Amino acid sequence: MADDLFAVTDKPVSIGEITQKVIRPECGAVTTFTGTVRELTNGKRTLSLEYHAYKSMAVKMLEQIGQEIQEKWPDTLAAITHRTGHLQISDIAVVIAVSSPHRKAAYEANQYAIERIKEIVPIWKKEHWADGTKWVGDQLETTAYPQGKPPKGDAL
Amino acid sequence: MIKVLFFARLQEEIGKESMEVEKAGVSVSDLKKWLAATHHLPHMTQTMAAINENYANDDDIVNEGDTIAFIPPVSGG
Numbered sequence: 001m002a003d004d005l006f007a008v009t010d011k012p013v014s015i016g017e018i019t020q021k022v023i024r025p026e027c028g029a030v031t032t033f034t035g036t037v038r039e040l041t042n043g044k045r046t047l048s049l050e051y052h053a054y055k056s057m058a059v060k061m062l063e064q065i066g067q068e069i070q071e072k073w074p075d076t077l078a079a080i081t082h083r084t085g086h087l088q089i090s091d092i093a094v095v096i097a098v099s100s101p102h103r104k105a106a107y108e109a110n111q112y113a114i115e116r117i118k119e120i121v122p123i124w125k126k127e128h129w130a131d132g133t134k135w136v137g138d139q140l141e142t143t144a145y146p147q148g149k150p151p152k153g154d155a156l
Numbered sequence: 157m158i159k160v161l162f163f164a165r166l167q168e169e170i171g172k173e174s175m176e177v178e179k180a181g182v183s184v185s186d187l188k189k190w191l192a193a194t195h196h197l198p199h200m201t202q203t204m205a206a207i208n209e210n211y212a213n214d215d216d217i218v219n220e221g222d223t224i225a226f227i228p229p230v231s232g233g
Contacts, residue, residue: 035233051232054163054225057209058232082232094233114233122206122225123232124164135165137202137229149204149211150230 005079006062008055008123013081018095021079027099031106033114035094037087047128051084051093054122058082061121065113068153069098073105078113082123120150158218160191161225166203170195180222185214187224203228 005021019032039046062080069078082094096113100106117123125136161174170191179187184205192200204227205212218224 052164053232054161054206054227057206057225060209117233118230120211120230121232122163122227122230124228125231126164135168135228136231137165149213 005077006059006066007081008053008058008062008084009081010083010085013083013092013095015092015095018079018081019097022077022097022099024077024099026075026101027077027106028101029103029106030097030099031103031110033094033096033110034092035114037089037091037093039089041127045130046089047130048086048088049128050086050126051082052124052126053082053084055084058121058123062117064120065116065153068116069109069112072112073100073109076100076105076109078109080113080117082117082121084123116153157220159223160187161223163225164228166197166199166226166228169197169199180218180220182218183214184212184216184218184224187218188214188226191226199228200226 015032015034019030023030037049066078069076076098078098080096083092087093096110098106098110127134127136157176157178158180159174159176162170167173188200191197206225206227207216207218207222
């Protein structure tokens with residue numbers, strides 16, 4: 001079941017499909033986060049972008065995020081799918097769904113998941129701008145990685 | 157023999173996805189320094205490493221048959 005909950009795919013991602021994976025009788029709340037391709041970043045126009053992944057490790061890291069969420073919010077169930085390949089403006093890049101008996105844990109765990117994705121999941125975004133391309137890194141301004149590895153799971 | 161994987165900007169800088177090197181027994185940081193020097197890679201110090209898909213420390217040793225991936229700052233999500 002775990003490998004079904006956490007996936008990296010080059011096919012379009014369906015919000016409904018990911019959400020359905022976590023809906024169960026004991027939950028009364030489901031939060032769904034959708035990350036889409038943004039056209040303007042600090043005034044710069046993105047034409048399209050590409051996501052590349054170290055796929056096998058990326059899936060493993062998504063599963064690790066799932067385990068961290070289980071430890072922090074034991075009654076939740078999370079599912080995450082991240083897209084790779086060439087995406088257009090407004091295409092869905094990532095969907096995170098979390099279900100829980102009550103809404104608070106579902107909101108918190110969902111936010112935790114996206115923050116951790118930006119820290120530990122080996123996926124990279126290459127921006128295609130009108131005047132060229134660039135690999136984006138350092139979204140969290142931790143480029144130097146002083147410990148040589150990403151921070152441990154205690155964000156939030 | 158160890159297998160080395162490159163991703164994103166690093167992959168473009170070195171011009172290939174992977175290579176095999178006779179460097180078993182070396183530490184992650186020494187392998188980074190060697191690659192930076194021999195392949196003119198200016199960003200190796202800003203790069204994380206994973207040995208067999210687990211994040212590694214700079215002083216971890218890369219053993220015979222291991223796969224080490226160099227992971228530039230990630231930007232998923």
